Amino acid sequence: MRRTAAWRIALWTTLAFSLGTFVAFFIVYLMVAQEVRARSDAWLTGEAETLAQVAHNTPRDSLYDQIVEEVAELAMREVPDERSSGGERLNSVFFLRVDPTPGGNNLFVGPGSKGPFWRALQQAPLVAGVPQSVRVEGWPLAFRVVVLAQERGSTIYLGLSEGGVTHILQKLTRRFLGVWTGTVLFGFLISYLSARRTLLRVERITETVARIGSQELDERLPEQLNSDEISRLAKTFNHMLGRIQASVNQLRSVTDAVAHDLKSPVTSIRGTLEAALSAESSEPWRDAVGQAIEGLDRVSVLLNTTLDVAEAQAGALHLDRVTVDLSEVVTQLVDLYQPAMAEKHHEVRTDLESAVVVDADLGFINRTLSNLLENELVHLPDGCQINIRLRAHEGNAELVVEDNGPGFPPDISSHAFERFVKGKQSPGYGLGLAFVAAVAQAHGGAVKISDRSCGGARVTLSLPISALQPA
């Protein structure tokens, strides 16, 4: 349990909370203590002054001592009769009048005998009218003593035990400690439980993810309706899982497709070589080896293109951008493909705006455009017409390649840009348009396909026009 985050969170919160409340109490305690002491001192001073006045005003006759003593006792009764649990009187008060004149009478009213009080008072550096603490032998707590001098050299001492004040403060401390401990424990419990509750959700995420790691990818985290941090974590996680699953599935299908596409050339290469080997003469060998190499070249093209498309789709295509005049590139490519097109009785018409310049990787652009032309070459029945148009349009170079052939098969047109998607009749590997789309995307452009209203397919490739081009 000590290793759990809930425990640590609760512990630290509680520690901070208890420290804070403790400091707050300490400040309150100091203020209360000061106030209680001030009140007690004010009572002491006031009472001493009253006694001094009484002593002063009372005629000095034989009854003088008696009257002062009674007044003193009367005053002491005003002190609340605080008793500790042991029954000991806490608010002990003493009154002492010292008359140094010959024949003068010393008067002492208070608990016990005068001796220890008198000795303590003589040693204490007292200032008239200011209450001070004096320790008296035999008493555990100090007395607050105020001294007043009177005419004819007599002095009045009035002392009040600090027991009352101490008692109040002790009671305050005890109660606070009780409440403080309770609050801290309660706070700890609450923060521990709530942290645990929250972290249990995290724990569930961990468990689910651990299961996903070792088993299937189609499991999902439970999502809650509210959108706190943990719900968002779960949602983000599910989103990520969805993406991972999609790419794993795609990877699987790509691997399957590559494996499948490799099988047929490998089979034919093997068959060719085997047939040559089992032939009587060595005459057909040359031809078989040639066929085998051609087959291997197709395999190599398949592998390279697959890797290129994968790289492009992963955004890892390294583009060596130069300023490319698309109209020149298209013209050159059309020149290259013209004879092959003519061979199939296709008519190629071009309508190219001049000087449409883009920042692009020339190698990739060449391959992309040749892919589009190869598509026409491979997929069209003989004797079609192919239109190639290039124009600058809204900041993009827009290349349209369209034909009057049969158009895109309806079952592939929605995902023609995915790898290994191809028409049933197509002899290719289904990488051409995926490559075109990936390269266009890497250049910040786009490609879309559509069927022409009059029949036939149209591919529109747009690439951002070079910013450096003069307006």
Added chain:
Amino acid sequence: MRLLLVEDDLPIQRFVARALLEAGYQVDAAADAKSAEALALEGVHDALIVDLALPDRDGLDLIARCRAQGSSAPVLILSARRSVDERVKGLEHGGDDYLTKPFAVAELLARLRNLLRRSSAPQTESVRLEAADLQLDLVRREARRGDHVLQLTPQEFSLLEYLCRNAGRVVTRTMILDHVWRMRFDPGTNVVDVHIYRLRSKVDRGDCRPLIHTIRGVGYVLKEA
């Protein structure tokens, strides 16, 4: 001409070495960077052919070390790593040309010839090319077979010029695309072949002996059969 071939894949090393020997080169072969470095520092090689993935060290490292020791022999890099990044890095580290596996031996030889020509004194550019009874005037861009002037398009002339320059040597479709059209890709269709057929119908016309031959699975060669 003496070459150093650094390749740890022994079947590949064997067939490349054999092809180089057949092409008339002397070949020293090494299978790891350490022995390759020792051989290279003898300074007797006219060119190095280096595979990047060596068992003990990276091929780029080997090239850099050879360059640091003052070797100036041109280096042709062979690699299965086919990303453009790798190509650029290879050329930056002192490689002079780059060929990705799988490759056609014809292309390897062509690139090697190119490198060796580049490193030797520049030749004076001739204005005429001749092969068998074929004559090309590079200034007037005119081709003759015997005393018959061939009617060629500019493209066909460039193609014939390339075949003539490599007369007797096999050129692949990729090499033709690269040199005649300045495009580097493997065409999936017969675009190049159609150009060759057309050219052939003009060059090897009538009853004269055919000059342009198809080497099945590799490419084309211009020679007297």
